[in-house]
Amino acid sequence: MSTPFVARTEQVARLAQALDRARTGAPTLVLLGADAGVGKTRLLRHVGDVVAAGGARVVTGHCVDLGEIGLPYLPFAEALGVLRGTDPTAVARVVEARPALGRLLGGTGGRTSEDAGPADAADERRELFEGVLEVLAACASTEHPLLLVLEDLHWADASSRDLLRFVVSRLSDQPLLVVATYRTDDLHRRHPWRPVAAELARHPRSSHLALAPFTDDELREFAAAVAGRALPEDQLHRLRERAEGNAYFTEELIEAGADADALPWSLADVLRTRVERLDAATVRLVQLASAAGRRVDEPLLRAAAQAGPGAAPAVGAVDAALREAVAQHVLVVEDGRIAFRHALLAEAVYADLLPGEAAAAHRAFLAALDATPTPGAAAQRAAHALRVPDLPVALGASWEAAVQAARVLAPAEELRHLEVVLRLWDAVPEVAAGLPASHAAVLRTAAAAASRAGESERAVQLARGAVAAAGDDPLARGGARTDLARHLLGTESVDAALAEASAALVELPDAPSRERAWALATFARAALNAGREDEATETAARAAQVAREVGDVAAESDALTTAAVGEQIDHERSAQLLTEALARAVASGDHATELRTRYNLTSTAYYAGDLVRAAHEADVGHRRAVELGMAWAPYGVDLQMFRLLVRYVGGDLAPPAADEVAGGRGEVRAFLTSVELYAAVARGDGDAVERALALEPWWPRDPLLTQLAGGNAVDALTWRGEPARAVAYADRVDTHVRSVWSPEYLGGIWLGALALAAVADLAAARRAAGQDDADVVADADARLARVVRTADEGRPRGGTLGPEGRAWLARAHAEHARAAGRADVEAWRAALAELAYGHRYETARVRRRLAEALVARGDRGAAATEAQAALAEAHAMGAAPLAEAVADLVRRARLGGAPAAPGGDVLTARESEVLTLVAQGLSNRLVGERLFISGKTVSVHVSNVLAKLGASGRTEAVAIAHRRGLLGTAAAREGRVSATGPTV
Secondary structure, three states, rough: OOOOOOHHHHHHHHHHHHHHHHOOOOOOEEEEEEOOOOOOOHHHHHHHHHHHOOOOOOOOEOOOOOOOOOOHHHHHHHHHHHHHHHOOHHHHHHHHOOOHHHHHHOOOOOOOOOOOOHHHHHHHHHHHHHHHHHHHHHHOOOOOOEEEEEEOHHHHHHHHHHHHHHHHHHOOOEEEEEEEEEEEHHHOOOOOHHHHHHHHHHHOOOOEEEEOOOOOEEEHHHHHHHOOOOOHHHHHHHHHHHOOOOOOOHHHHHHHOOOOOOOOOOHHHHHHHHHHOOHHHHHHHHHHHHHHEEEEEEEHHHHHHHHHOOOOOOOOHHHHHHHHHHHOOOOOEEEEEEOOOOHHHHHHHHHOOHHHHHHHHHHHHHHHHHHOOOOOOOHHHHHHHHHHHOHHHHHHHHHHHHHHHHHHHHHHHHHHHHHHHHOOOOOHHHHHHOOOOOHHHHHHHHHHHHHOOHHHHHHHHHHHHHHHOOOOHHHHHHHHHHHHHHHHHHOOOOOHHHHHHHHHHHHHHOOOOOOHHHHHHHHHHHHHHOOOHHHHHHHHHHHHHHHHHHOOHHOOOOOHHHHHOOOOOOHHHHHHHHHHHHHHHHOOOOHHHHHHHHHHHHHHEEEEOHHHHHHHHHHHHHHHHHOOOOOOHHHOOOOOOOHHHHHHOOOOOOOOHHHHHHHOOOOHHHHHHHHHHHHHHHHHHHHHHHHHOOOOOHHHHHHHHHHHHHHHHHHHHHHOHHHHHHHHHHHHHHHHHHHOOOOOOHHHHHHHHHHHHHHHHHHHHHOOOOOHHHHHHHHHHHHHHHHHHHHOOOOOOOOOOOHHHHHHHHHHHHHHHHHHOOOOOOHHHHHHHHHHOHHHHHHHHHHHHEEEEEEOOHHHHHHHHHHHHHHHHHHHHOOOHHHHHHHHHHHHOOOOOOOOOOOOOOOHHHHHHHHHHHHHOOOOOHEEEEEEEOOHHHHHHHHHHHHHHHOHHHHHHHHHHOOOOOOHHHHHOOOOOOOOOOOO
16 A cells, blocks of 8 residues: 555544554454545554554455355454464464364365255254364463454355454453454345344444544645645645545545546446446436536426436336435435445546437426426526537526526626626527626626625735726716725735726716716725825715715725725724724625725734623624625725734634635635644644744745735744744745735834744854854844834834734844843733733743843742743633643753653653653753753663663663653654754
8 A cells, every 4th residue: 555544543543443452451352444446444453563563363354245155254364374384383283173163264174065964964964163262362462462353244255254353252351352354325214234233243242433524624734745745725626525524535635646637447437337336217316416516406307307208207207216226325315415436436427428429418407497497496407408418598597597596696606697698698699688787787797696605816816807898988987996906805915906996987977977986986995005095084074975976876886895994093083983883884785895904904913912892793703704705805804814813913823614714716726824833833733843944835825915924934833943044934925925915014023033943042052062052142133123124114004013013023122132142031921911911822932031141040939920821811712832841941940840751650750851862862961951950960860761771881771761651742853953052
């Protein structure tokens, strides 16, 4: 098996625990049922390797699909043959005592069939069964328990099923674990394995182990292992939809190309065999169902079957075909609908249809939908008409479906249907002419739908088309340019948006109009984003006045929002103005402006340090975005970003639910992943650096994503003990963002402080190694100067640097002092004071550094207070790297209250600390420096450790401690620091 084993942690643990119980005299049967391809064999091979490394014996017997008769006892014969090869003496003794067993092993033991009567045959069968059990017991011991794997018992012959029942009934104290696997998708109602499995499941010695398809995280890990690289989120999303977490299907699709449409022939053949064994009438019904996709309403399928070509089948015939397809696990009942058991099965069946067969199936569904209209019928009619093809019907039905999608706030579906309308516009002009909207209007509507669906780039493309199609009408053309400008703002194309809004104002008549109000409001927004606050505020006021004159409440709300953000006013006044703007936006029904206003309410509260209000506004705004079907629209995504950010700042480091970051398109998922990295780094996720680096392809699309992903990568690299790499990466990120934004972008304060932390680690390592640190300190001086210049010359909201900016500025000063080798207690206390607005995680981090500075100054009492507060917070939040760093400081500085060391039942806490550092190869002198004790004291501790563990030297002591679990995870983690010196 070339693909590395991934995931399935729970299942591996349960099987290992079951074998441990068997080792102690509690034998068990584990029934492992799952669909074909989910990964039963892969799991058991991995478990076999794991337990074999621990001394267990592992043997496997396979069943083979040989029809109704099969080979008797095949899996047991295979397993016993393996056991005879590994322990021939034990097997031979049992065969000598139980001659009938010889036949199972290829011999001629027992009576011949000519000599045996019915009673003799029964006795011989019992002897064979008992012999099998005795061989299993003889080849198992507490030192070498036996894992017997019986694969694919859905193909087992009757004799093998009987023998398994006998073995399980005789389980008593043998060190034996039996794992029986079978395919659940092969078990039709009359399958002979079904009653046997039910009987075995009731036995007190048996248990059932579920093996579900991969979760999203497991699929991501597995796909990366198969492909040899992390796959983009859009490819993962497609794999998830098609393979539905099935390991084999996933692997085959990746090997064929994760973004390919066609099924690989090997997979298609496997899937088709399930259908080919059905009778002809059932096959026809299944083929018809495949034309509807994965799922279809049962009444619609029945109606289509009656409307199909040729003589309509009788109702009873349709019932029989449906029942047979369900019994054979080709179709299932899912949420009250008829569905294919697997999405790829529907694909395979449909791909196998001839063009004429496919067209006939779609015509049958069209006829059924015309006869019995149902909710959502327009979308279905459009889909089937396109595949017949019947273009006039497809165009009319697509328009109707788009209108229905807009009515139920489903922008992605609205966009899909409108794009069909646009594609068919020139093909059937007589139908297009009868629609209630012009070509340009449809393009503008489609652009708006794309924006609400989170497809900002597509919105810009469609809006450009609308400008080109607007003709010479100044109102239509000006309105189309305004729309384009707004969509350009959604892609951070501020200069292009300003140009389009300016052109719109030139083209539009000076007289008040709805179009002019929106053009002014849009220009004001673009000017605000470009840093032209005075011009933005003045234009917003004009826009609001024009909007009031023409009665456009939505345009007025948009302008008021810009004015509230642009004016340098206090937080409360800004919140009041935004609340008034929100009321107007809600009243107008302009959902995009409503979400923009909600976003600005959230961001205003956040940057003012009002985290409680920011959390409330973000949650309310996000719920509203979901209600409106705009969760992945520009401001819907921004509100979700603030939800994740405020949650992290408040100390909640739990990973977000899958639908919180994975529901949008690629760029949206990438952006939200960059935000989630804050908590991932704080938690100490092992792959945080790699996840951040994987986002680099998105840098050209979004400088904020670059800043967030890059800054978190810098932080994670510093925690990982790679400060030089962290500093170099910080410079790469900073260079890129400066090239897009202003050189004094405010995020540079945060990024600069993180870079200074890495520089401080480098300087400390230099000093610990007795090397010159002058160049590193000089670099720290330059970096601090840049941070200070950014704080002085940047453009903070409201004109004044907020609490977050001030906190990171103070942190930069403190890290600079650390880089220079100064224990600047006052600098760290200043940073702590600035964090009082509520950044829980950073407060704990600063307390750790403050405690270090206090230790260096000699104030151990105050240091202990700060360290214990930091440690308690780190544990409460689940910030593992921080907790470990603080605990290490407490131990090294002897501040008291350190957590119990691993192996504390044998070694003292200090001896465990010494041994952990010895395991890294540190000399007594270096161990002493790390623990703030003398080398002579270290020598005494090492001598005590050797005596307690009965070791003759340091290497043997480390080996013994590893075997006995006396060394904690810190040993491996600290090992990477030894090359560069301590980080304090």
